[in-house]
Amino acid sequence: MIAQGELDGVPVLLSPAPGLMRAGLVFRVGFADEPLARHGITHLLEHLVLYPLGLSDYHFNGTTGVEHTSFHMQGSPDDVARFLTGVCASLQDLPVHRLDVEKELLRTEANGRGDGAMDAMPLWRHGARDYGMSSYPEFGLPAITADELRAWAARYFTRDNAVLWIAGDHVPAGLRLPLPSGRREPLPVPSSALPVTPAFFPGPPGVVAWNATVPRHPASQVFADLLEREMYRALRQEAGLSYTAGSSYREVGADAAMVVAVADALPEKQEAVFGGLIDVLTTMQVGRIDQADLAVVLRQRGETLWNADQQGTRVAGEAAALLAGRPVRQVEEEIAGIMAVTVGDVAMVAGMARTSGLLMAPEGVDARWAGFQPAPNLSEQVIIGTAHAALSGHDAHLITGDDGVTLVGGDDHLTVRFDACAIVRAWPDGGRLFVGHDGIMVRVEPTLFRNGHQAVAFLDARIPPGLRVDQPARRPDQIPAPQSSGPRPEPPPTRAEKLDARRIRASYVLAVIFGLGIVSRVLQAAGDRYGSDVQLAVLVVLLIGGAIIAGSLIRSRRRRLA
Amino acid sequence: MFDRSDDEVLLVPAAYPEFGVLDAAVDRRDWAGCRAVLDSVPLSGRSMLMRYAAEKPGLEEWLRYLLQADPWDSTASALLGMHLTDVGWNIRTSMRAEYVSPAQFEQFHAWLRRAEAVLIDGAARAPYDPAVWSARLTTARGLQMDAAEERRRYDRLAAADPHHFNGQRQYLNSLLPKWGGSWPQAHAFAREAMMAAPPGAHQGALVAEVHVEQWLDLGAEHEKAAAAHLAGARDSLHEAANRSIWHADFRRDLGWVSVASTFAMLFAEMSDQASAARVFAMLGPMASRWPWSYYDEHDETVMIRRHRRRAASALTGGRR
Numbered sequence: 079m080i081a082q083g084e085l086d087g088v089p090v091l092l093s094p095a096p097g098l099m100r101a102g103l104v105f106r107v108g109f110a111d112e113p114l115a116r117h118g119i120t121h122l123l124e125h126l127v128l129y130p131l132g133l134s135d136y137h138f139n140g141t142t143g144v145e146h147t148s149f150h151m152q153g154s155p156d157d158v159a160r161f162l163t164g165v166c167a168s169l170q171d172l173p174v175h176r177l178d179v180e181k182e183l184l185r186t187e188a189n190g191r192g193d194g195a196m197d198a199m200p201l202w203r204h205g206a207r208d209y210g211m212s213s214y215p216e217f218g219l220p221a222i223t224a225d226e227l228r229a230w231a232a233r234y235f236t237r238d239n240a241v242l243w244i245a246g247d248h249v250p251a252g253l254r255l256p257l258p259s260g261r262r263e264p265l266p267v268p269s270s271a272l273p274v275t276p277a278f279f280p281g282p283p284g285v286v287a288w289n290a291t292v293p294r295h296p297a298s299q300v301f302a303d304l305l306e307r308e309m310y311r312a313l314r315q316e317a318g319l320s321y322t323a324g325s326s327y328r329e330v331g332a333d334a335a336m337v338v339a340v341a342d343a344l345p346e347k348q349e350a351v352f353g354g355l356i357d358v359l360t361t362m363q364v365g366r367i368d369q370a371d372l373a374v375v376l377r378q379r380g381e382t383l384w385n386a387d388q389q390g391t392r393v394a395g396e397a398a399a400l401l402a403g404r405p406v407r408q409v410e411e412e413i414a415g416i417m418a419v420t421v422g423d424v425a426m427v428a429g430m431a432r433t434s435g436l437l438m439a440p441e442g443v444d445a446r447w448a449g450f451q452p453a454p455n456l457s458e459q460v461i462i463g464t465a466h467a468a469l470s471g472h473d474a475h476l477i478t479g480d481d482g483v484t485l486v487g488g489d490d491h492l493t494v495r496f497d498a499c500a501i502v503r504a505w506p507d508g509g510r511l512f513v514g515h516d517g518i519m520v521r522v523e524p525t526l527f528r529n530g531h532q533a534v535a536f537l538d539a540r541i542p543p544g545l546r547v548d549q550p551a552r553r554p555d556q557i558p559a560p561q562s563s564g565p566r567p568e569p570p571p572t573r574a575e576k577l578d579a580r581r582i583r584a585s586y587v588l589a590v591i592f593g594l595g596i597v598s599r600v601l602q603a604a605g606d607r608y609g610s611d612v613q614l615a616v617l618v619v620l621l622i623g624g625a626i627i628a629g630s631l632i633r634s635r636r637r638r639l640a
Numbered sequence: 641m642f643d644r645s646d647d648e649v650l651l652v653p654a655a656y657p658e659f660g661v662l663d664a665a666v667d668r669r670d671w672a673g674c675r676a677v678l679d680s681v682p683l684s685g686r687s688m689l690m691r692y693a694a695e696k697p698g699l700e701e702w703l704r705y706l707l708q709a710d711p712w713d714s715t716a717s718a719l720l721g722m723h724l725t726d727v728g729w730n731i732r733t734s735m736r737a738e739y740v741s742p743a744q745f746e747q748f749h750a751w752l753r754r755a756e757a758v759l760i761d762g763a764a765r766a767p768y769d770p771a772v773w774s775a776r777l778t779t780a781r782g783l784q785m786d787a788a789e790e791r792r793r794y795d796r797l798a799a800a801d802p803h804h805f806n807g808q809r810q811y812l813n814s815l816l817p818k819w820g821g822s823w824p825q826a827h828a829f830a831r832e833a834m835m836a837a838p839p840g841a842h843q844g845a846l847v848a849e850v851h852v853e854q855w856l857d858l859g860a861e862h863e864k865a866a867a868a869h870l871a872g873a874r875d876s877l878h879e880a881a882n883r884s885i886w887h888a889d890f891r892r893d894l895g896w897v898s899v900a901s902t903f904a905m906l907f908a909e910m911s912d913q914a915s916a917a918r919v920f921a922m923l924g925p926m927a928s929r930w931p932w933s934y935y936d937e938h939d940e941t942v943m944i945r946r947h948r949r950r951a952a953s954a955l956t957g958g959r960r
Contacts, residue, residue, distance in 0.1 A: 317792055319792070346786070349785050353792055360760050364711070447753050448755075
């Protein structure tokens with residue numbers, strides 16, 4: 079039974095639970111609210127807030143997620159009160175003298191974590207905006223100022239944008255939540271970088287990953303559970319193709335949810351894993367779902383919910399619901415919603431999932447046979463402006479114009495428009511990386527193009543405010559040099575080479591991510607959800623994938639820019 | 641001179657009365673009539689009849705209409721899948737890949753993807769219809785899916801019908817070197833399928849088929865090597881014939897003519913005229929285009945007559 083109350087203008091959810099009291103102060107802000115050019119600001123803020131509380135023995139932590147940021151702790155009611163009141167005080171008086179140190183710590187934290195197998199999926203689905211942010215490293219950190227942090231706190235960390243949950247039987251006496259007033263921030267509307275779905279993009283070998291947007295509905299949860307069951311049966315038990323095969327459900331935005339399915343595969347079995355997944359999905363879509371299987375899944379989910387409620391672990395999810403403007407539900411109500419799901423409901427969700435799917439296909443699998451279209455990895459548009467030929471004499475050039483920048487290689491082009499630009503990373507030597515809202519990246523290396531420094535100066539003068547993020551100097555060996563005595567220009571690419579180029583460009587995106595050691599939320603999630611064995615497996619797959627992709631990056635850079 | 645009746649060649653599918661009935665029902669767009677024939681024959685024969693019927697032009701609209709009315713009719717989805725595949729394959733032609741233009745390949749793959757869409761749905765609704773899996777083995781090969789996906793499909797076929805000769809022929813094709821497999825793989829699969837099937841079943845022809853393919857492949861470059869291969873295949877072929885066409889339990893049901901024809905051609909080519917004559921005698925006037933169609937200098941019937949006469953005359957000491 080979850081009871082609702084209020085403290086200092088903050089809604090409170092109280093769920094009786096055994097053991098030590100646990101509590102969390104949750105704010106409706108996360109990565110999805112950040113622009114790429116300030117990506118990392120919420121995480122940085124969370125770290126700064128906790129810094130003054132850091133020398134105690136409290137069992138506490140903060141987490142920055144896609145949609146929420148929370149400060150939580152387990153301990154005696156007095157400890158909980160002291161911690162949460164401390165958090166509120168710290169929010170009002172950020173230790174900004176720690177700014178540079180915390181930025182360094184965050185960079186270290188990012189480097190210390192691995193890379194999730196599916197880190198690229200948000201980028202391909204959403205581009206470099208809102209829900210795509212999870213794919214990117216915290217690119218904004220170098221640019222974030224103390225004033226920006228204070229403004230971010232004032233906008234999002236208010237009593238009107240917070241909910242307190244407590245797994246325990248009372249609100250600790252002495253707990254105060256002195257937060258300024260503000261407004262409830264709506265969940266971001268997910269952007270789409272996919273002109274058509276179902277779509278696919280090439281990923282590392284050895285893993286088939288798929289996600290789909292579905293309605294936020296109990297039937298979608300049941301669909302995810304049944305999908306996992308069927309994948310396990312078809313891919314592992316019957317065909318012996320995958321060691322791990324699973325799926326999950328998570329809510330996204332105001333009214334949608336995402337179902338994610340992942341299966342590992344030996345490189346020589348990967349197309350069969352994909353084929354098996356498609357057959358499982360289609361079987362559910364046509365409604366050939368065993369009533370007995372459905373009954374098992376409903377019962378299991380019901381039991382899980384009931385246990386979560388008894389343990390007080392359901393309340394955090396209800397806090398998120400409340401922040402999204404939905405009513406708090408009691409467990410009985412939620413279980414009743416699950417129990418009412420029929421085979422027909424699941425089939426309908428499966429049909430929507432089949433249509434909205436995004437597949438990360440292992441390299442070499444052409445998913446068009448199952449109706450998936452290649453996700454765009456090149457730009458349609460070319461900027462009109464001044465062309466700068468590649469110094470190597472290869473069939474590549476850079477076009478700079480008032481509207482943006484285009485990199486041309488053969489018949490392919492990559493364009494970032496200034497009015498649809500998410501970030502410009504700038505190095506002192508003149509190197510620039512433009513990232514468009516659609517996730518397309520244009521790397522401008524002045525050393526590789528005729529009048530390259532003039533081109534950079536021209537572009538610099540036109541970068542919209544707030545997008546430029548200056549980077550520390552690169553080592554001389556990190557600055558590319560043209561291959562002046564290179565071979566004769568390559569002949570125009572054949573069709574096969576163009577297809578190859580698509581793959582390479584995708585690898586490029588991934589390679590940048592791998593190379594920079596992105597904070598891996600997905601790996602963490604894999605660990606939380608499937609255990610450390612899977613986490614390790616994912617990591618191993620990634621290391622191998624990273625090496626392969628790094629190889630293709632080198633080739634692609636030669637082809638494109640040299 | 642020889643008797644006129646000896647000269648008769650009745651090519652399959654005309655050799656099978658069921659085909660005539662099916663053919664007429666398709667022409668009338670009489671689905672109940674089609675189903676009556678297809679539901680009454682053994683499963684592999686059903687797949688074979690459907691493949692023949694799928695070659696008729698202009699079936700798509702009708703079959704799509706049928707599927708719209710009853711999406712669970714996997715006979716209709718398999719037939720439509722086979723038909724779309726056939727249309728695509730006619731664009732590709734059966735030439736070796738290096739003689740097929742990129743534009744042809746593009747269209748070929750587009751048709752096969754359309755077929756796959758129908759078959760994915762069919763397989764989801766009727767996972768135990770072997771015709772659907774047999775058709776999906778053909779699309780998998782045309783769309784150059786990897787060996788593991790082909791094997792997965794074959795396993796699904798075998799789960800539906802463990803000795804489905806029609807689908808086994810499709811899978812065997814994908815194990816050939818020209819489709820990315822190898823001779824040892826192909827020979828091993830053929831023999832394994834033959835030994836697993838009951839004695840007298842058609843599967844012996846799978847063994848013969850690999851020999852035909854390898855002989856053709858060698859013959860393209862070295863006549864002598866090809867002949868040597870056949871000489872070395874004698875025991876294997878006799879074993880396969882003894883286990884199929886010459887076995888007491890061999891049944892002359894749908895498909896048997898091409899099974900026997902494959903043996904007849906190989907025995908004739910390796911100058912085992914006694915065996916060839918024995919198979920020709922069994923066939924009477926009946927014959928299948930394959931494997932005779934490979935001799936592209938002549939119409940199949942010319943080659944069938946020539947080899948039949950040669951075998952007969954060798955057997956009767958050169959008298960005509």
